[in-house]
Amino acid sequence: MNVATWNVNSLTARWPRVESWLLEKNPDVLLLQETKQTDAKFPFAAFAALGYECAHYGQGQWNGVAIISRVGLEEVTRGFGDDDPEARLIGATCGGVRVLSCYVPNGRALDNPHYVYKLEWLAKLRDLLAVRDLEKHVIVGGDFNVAPTDLDCYDPSAFEGATHVSAPEREALRAIEATGLIDLTRSLNPDAPCYSWWDYRNGSFRRGWGLRIDLLYVDLALRAKATASYVDREARKGERPSDHAPVVGEFSI
Protein backbone atom coordinates (compact mmCIF):
# COMPACT_ATOMS: atom_id res chain seq x y z
CA MET A 1 0.00 0.00 0.00
CA ASN A 2 1.32 3.43 -1.01
CA VAL A 3 -0.03 6.59 0.61
CA ALA A 4 0.92 10.16 -0.23
CA THR A 5 0.10 13.61 1.08
CA TRP A 6 0.32 16.76 -1.03
CA ASN A 7 -0.61 20.38 -0.42
CA VAL A 8 -1.49 21.35 -4.00
CA ASN A 9 -2.17 25.08 -3.41
CA SER A 10 -5.37 25.11 -5.50
CA LEU A 11 -6.54 21.93 -7.21
CA THR A 12 -7.98 24.09 -9.99
CA ALA A 13 -4.54 25.51 -10.80
CA ARG A 14 -2.76 22.19 -10.14
CA TRP A 15 -5.01 19.68 -11.89
CA PRO A 16 -2.58 18.94 -14.79
CA ARG A 17 0.23 18.30 -12.31
CA VAL A 18 -1.95 16.17 -10.02
CA GLU A 19 -3.28 14.07 -12.89
CA SER A 20 0.16 13.37 -14.36
CA TRP A 21 1.57 12.62 -10.90
CA LEU A 22 -1.18 10.06 -10.19
CA LEU A 23 -0.55 8.38 -13.57
CA GLU A 24 3.17 8.22 -12.85
CA LYS A 25 3.14 7.16 -9.18
CA ASN A 26 -0.12 5.23 -8.87
CA PRO A 27 -0.58 5.76 -5.13
CA ASP A 28 -3.34 3.78 -3.44
CA VAL A 29 -4.34 6.79 -1.36
CA LEU A 30 -3.58 10.48 -1.88
CA LEU A 31 -4.33 13.09 0.79
CA LEU A 32 -4.81 16.59 -0.56
CA GLN A 33 -4.72 19.95 1.17
CA GLU A 34 -5.55 23.46 -0.03
CA THR A 35 -7.87 22.36 -2.81
CA LYS A 36 -9.37 25.88 -2.62
CA GLN A 37 -12.60 24.61 -4.17
CA THR A 38 -16.23 24.15 -3.25
CA ASP A 39 -17.51 20.56 -3.29
CA ALA A 40 -19.47 21.52 -6.43
CA LYS A 41 -16.24 22.36 -8.30
CA PHE A 42 -14.24 19.34 -7.14
CA PRO A 43 -13.30 17.08 -10.13
CA PHE A 44 -14.90 13.84 -8.87
CA ALA A 45 -15.43 12.55 -12.43
CA ALA A 46 -11.85 13.23 -13.51
CA PHE A 47 -10.52 11.30 -10.51
CA ALA A 48 -13.01 8.49 -11.19
CA ALA A 49 -11.67 8.25 -14.75
CA LEU A 50 -8.27 7.49 -13.19
CA GLY A 51 -9.80 4.82 -10.96
CA TYR A 52 -10.11 6.81 -7.75
CA GLU A 53 -12.96 7.46 -5.35
CA CYS A 54 -12.89 10.80 -3.52
CA ALA A 55 -14.17 12.50 -0.42
CA HIS A 56 -13.80 16.28 -0.32
CA TYR A 57 -14.39 18.82 2.40
CA GLY A 58 -14.34 22.06 0.48
CA GLN A 59 -14.85 25.66 1.41
CA GLY A 60 -14.14 27.72 -1.70
CA GLN A 61 -11.52 30.44 -1.77
CA TRP A 62 -9.39 29.01 1.04
CA ASN A 63 -8.48 25.68 2.64
CA GLY A 64 -10.19 22.49 1.46
CA VAL A 65 -9.01 18.91 2.09
CA ALA A 66 -9.64 15.63 0.29
CA ILE A 67 -8.94 11.91 0.33
CA ILE A 68 -8.44 10.12 -3.01
CA SER A 69 -8.46 6.32 -2.85
CA ARG A 70 -8.46 3.32 -5.12
CA VAL A 71 -8.66 0.84 -2.21
CA GLY A 72 -12.08 1.81 -0.90
CA LEU A 73 -13.42 4.90 0.86
CA GLU A 74 -15.77 4.48 3.82
CA GLU A 75 -16.81 6.16 7.08
CA VAL A 76 -16.07 9.70 5.89
CA THR A 77 -15.92 12.41 8.56
CA ARG A 78 -15.48 16.14 8.05
CA GLY A 79 -13.96 18.54 10.58
CA PHE A 80 -13.97 18.03 14.36
CA GLY A 81 -17.75 18.11 14.70
CA ASP A 82 -17.62 21.59 16.26
CA ASP A 83 -18.48 25.02 14.84
CA ASP A 84 -15.11 25.63 13.14
CA PRO A 85 -16.08 26.99 9.68
CA GLU A 86 -12.67 26.26 8.10
CA ALA A 87 -12.38 23.08 5.99
CA ARG A 88 -9.12 21.64 7.31
CA LEU A 89 -9.77 18.02 8.29
CA ILE A 90 -11.31 15.03 6.57
CA GLY A 91 -11.17 11.37 7.56
CA ALA A 92 -12.02 8.08 5.88
CA THR A 93 -11.29 4.37 6.06
CA CYS A 94 -9.33 3.18 3.02
CA GLY A 95 -8.27 -0.44 2.62
CA GLY A 96 -8.93 -1.04 6.31
CA VAL A 97 -6.72 1.87 7.42
CA ARG A 98 -8.16 4.96 9.12
CA VAL A 99 -6.80 7.94 7.19
CA LEU A 100 -6.89 11.65 8.01
CA SER A 101 -5.97 14.55 5.69
CA CYS A 102 -5.01 17.63 7.73
CA TYR A 103 -4.39 21.23 6.79
CA VAL A 104 -3.10 22.76 10.02
CA PRO A 105 -3.58 26.55 10.29
CA ASN A 106 -0.53 28.59 9.29
CA GLY A 107 -0.41 30.73 12.44
CA ARG A 108 0.87 33.80 10.59
CA ALA A 109 2.90 35.23 13.54
CA LEU A 110 3.50 34.39 17.19
CA ASP A 111 1.48 37.43 18.33
CA ASN A 112 -1.36 36.85 15.87
CA PRO A 113 -4.76 35.43 16.97
CA HIS A 114 -4.34 32.90 14.15
CA TYR A 115 -1.40 31.40 16.08
CA VAL A 116 -3.71 30.70 19.03
CA TYR A 117 -6.16 29.10 16.59
CA LYS A 118 -3.31 26.94 15.26
CA LEU A 119 -2.38 25.65 18.73
CA GLU A 120 -6.04 25.03 19.60
CA TRP A 121 -6.50 23.18 16.30
CA LEU A 122 -3.50 20.93 17.00
CA ALA A 123 -4.83 20.24 20.52
CA LYS A 124 -8.19 19.21 19.05
CA LEU A 125 -6.41 16.87 16.64
CA ARG A 126 -4.52 15.32 19.57
CA ASP A 127 -7.76 14.83 21.50
CA LEU A 128 -9.34 13.13 18.48
CA LEU A 129 -6.35 10.79 18.09
CA ALA A 130 -6.25 10.01 21.81
CA VAL A 131 -9.65 8.28 21.59
CA ARG A 132 -9.13 6.46 18.30
CA ASP A 133 -9.71 2.73 17.73
CA LEU A 134 -6.35 1.21 18.68
CA GLU A 135 -7.23 -2.01 16.84
CA LYS A 136 -7.10 -0.16 13.52
CA HIS A 137 -4.08 1.21 11.63
CA VAL A 138 -4.10 4.99 11.27
CA ILE A 139 -2.30 7.41 8.94
CA VAL A 140 -2.50 11.10 9.83
CA GLY A 141 -1.06 13.03 6.93
CA GLY A 142 -1.01 16.57 5.78
CA ASP A 143 0.46 20.03 5.87
CA PHE A 144 1.21 20.52 9.57
CA ASN A 145 2.81 23.94 9.10
CA VAL A 146 5.33 22.94 11.79
CA ALA A 147 8.93 21.79 11.27
CA PRO A 148 9.26 19.08 13.96
CA THR A 149 12.95 19.78 14.76
CA ASP A 150 15.77 22.04 13.59
CA LEU A 151 16.83 19.33 11.12
CA ASP A 152 13.58 20.12 9.32
CA CYS A 153 14.51 23.77 8.73
CA TYR A 154 17.17 24.98 6.28
CA ASP A 155 18.30 27.76 8.65
CA PRO A 156 16.90 27.83 12.19
CA SER A 157 18.49 31.25 12.80
CA ALA A 158 16.35 32.71 10.00
CA PHE A 159 13.22 31.51 11.82
CA GLU A 160 13.91 32.91 15.28
CA GLY A 161 10.70 34.46 16.56
CA ALA A 162 8.71 33.02 13.66
CA THR A 163 5.97 30.43 13.41
CA HIS A 164 6.55 26.85 12.21
CA VAL A 165 9.47 26.27 14.61
CA SER A 166 8.29 27.67 17.97
CA ALA A 167 8.40 25.53 21.12
CA PRO A 168 4.60 25.44 21.63
CA GLU A 169 4.03 24.26 18.04
CA ARG A 170 6.67 21.56 18.41
CA GLU A 171 5.22 20.52 21.79
CA ALA A 172 1.84 20.16 20.08
CA LEU A 173 3.43 17.66 17.67
CA ARG A 174 5.04 15.81 20.59
CA ALA A 175 1.58 15.52 22.19
CA ILE A 176 0.23 14.01 18.97
CA GLU A 177 3.14 11.55 18.87
CA ALA A 178 2.42 10.65 22.52
CA THR A 179 -0.89 9.11 21.43
CA GLY A 180 1.22 6.36 19.82
CA LEU A 181 2.15 7.82 16.45
CA ILE A 182 5.48 8.21 14.70
CA ASP A 183 6.77 10.62 12.05
CA LEU A 184 7.24 8.10 9.24
CA THR A 185 9.54 10.06 6.92
CA ARG A 186 11.94 11.03 9.70
CA SER A 187 11.95 7.56 11.26
CA LEU A 188 13.02 6.03 7.93
CA ASN A 189 15.42 8.88 7.06
CA PRO A 190 17.09 9.85 10.36
CA ASP A 191 19.64 12.27 8.90
CA ALA A 192 18.38 13.60 5.54
CA PRO A 193 16.55 16.95 5.63
CA CYS A 194 13.62 15.74 3.46
CA TYR A 195 12.21 19.25 2.97
CA SER A 196 8.68 19.31 1.55
CA TRP A 197 8.02 23.04 1.11
CA TRP A 198 9.96 25.90 -0.46
CA ASP A 199 8.71 29.50 -0.65
CA TYR A 200 7.84 30.62 -4.18
CA ARG A 201 9.85 33.77 -3.51
CA ASN A 202 13.60 34.35 -3.44
CA GLY A 203 14.44 31.35 -5.61
CA SER A 204 14.08 29.29 -2.45
CA PHE A 205 13.82 25.92 -4.19
CA ARG A 206 17.02 26.23 -6.20
CA ARG A 207 18.82 27.60 -3.12
CA GLY A 208 17.67 24.69 -0.96
CA TRP A 209 15.80 26.98 1.44
CA GLY A 210 13.13 24.50 2.52
CA LEU A 211 11.15 23.23 5.46
CA ARG A 212 9.82 19.76 6.20
CA ILE A 213 6.26 20.56 7.26
CA ASP A 214 4.29 17.91 5.33
CA LEU A 215 4.18 14.84 7.53
CA LEU A 216 2.84 11.31 7.64
CA TYR A 217 2.14 10.14 11.18
CA VAL A 218 1.43 6.40 11.49
CA ASP A 219 0.70 4.08 14.41
CA LEU A 220 3.61 2.01 15.69
CA ALA A 221 2.31 -1.28 14.26
CA LEU A 222 2.06 0.31 10.83
CA ARG A 223 5.57 1.75 11.19
CA ALA A 224 6.77 -1.84 11.58
CA LYS A 225 5.26 -2.60 8.16
CA ALA A 226 6.70 0.49 6.44
CA THR A 227 9.26 -0.04 3.70
CA ALA A 228 10.02 3.51 2.52
CA SER A 229 9.12 7.18 2.82
CA TYR A 230 10.37 9.98 0.61
CA VAL A 231 9.64 13.45 -0.70
CA ASP A 232 9.11 13.66 -4.46
CA ARG A 233 11.16 16.79 -5.17
CA GLU A 234 10.62 16.32 -8.92
CA ALA A 235 7.03 17.48 -8.42
CA ARG A 236 8.33 20.85 -7.15
CA LYS A 237 10.10 21.45 -10.49
CA GLY A 238 8.74 22.35 -13.91
CA GLU A 239 5.62 24.10 -15.11
CA ARG A 240 3.29 25.68 -12.50
CA PRO A 241 4.32 23.60 -9.45
CA SER A 242 2.76 23.79 -6.01
CA ASP A 243 5.09 25.27 -3.40
CA HIS A 244 4.83 21.86 -1.63
CA ALA A 245 6.12 18.49 -2.86
CA PRO A 246 4.26 15.22 -2.25
CA VAL A 247 5.40 13.03 0.65
CA VAL A 248 5.03 9.29 0.09
CA GLY A 249 4.86 6.34 2.47
CA GLU A 250 5.06 2.70 1.38
CA PHE A 251 3.83 -0.24 3.45
CA SER A 252 3.88 -4.02 3.05
CA ILE A 253 0.16 -4.45 3.69
Place this chain on the structure above:
DNA sequence: ATGTCACAGTCCCTGTGA
Protein backbone atom coordinates in the same frame (compact mmCIF):
# COMPACT_ATOMS: atom_id res chain seq x y z
C1' DA B 1 13.24 40.11 4.53
C1' DT B 2 10.64 38.73 0.58
C1' DG B 3 12.88 38.38 -5.86
C1' DT B 4 5.92 34.42 -6.15
C1' DC B 5 1.65 32.41 -6.62
C1' DA B 6 -3.55 32.04 -6.37
C1' DC B 7 -7.85 33.91 -5.24
C1' DA B 8 -11.94 37.19 -5.34
C1' DG B 9 -13.66 41.31 -6.38
C1' DT B 10 -12.77 46.17 -8.31
C1' DC B 11 -12.28 43.71 -13.72
C1' DC B 12 -6.76 43.38 -16.87
C1' DC B 13 -5.32 46.19 -10.97
C1' DT B 14 -5.63 45.68 -5.76
C1' DG B 15 -5.90 43.41 -1.27
C1' DT B 16 -5.43 39.04 1.18
C1' DG B 17 -3.32 34.76 2.41
C1' DA B 18 0.40 31.66 2.14
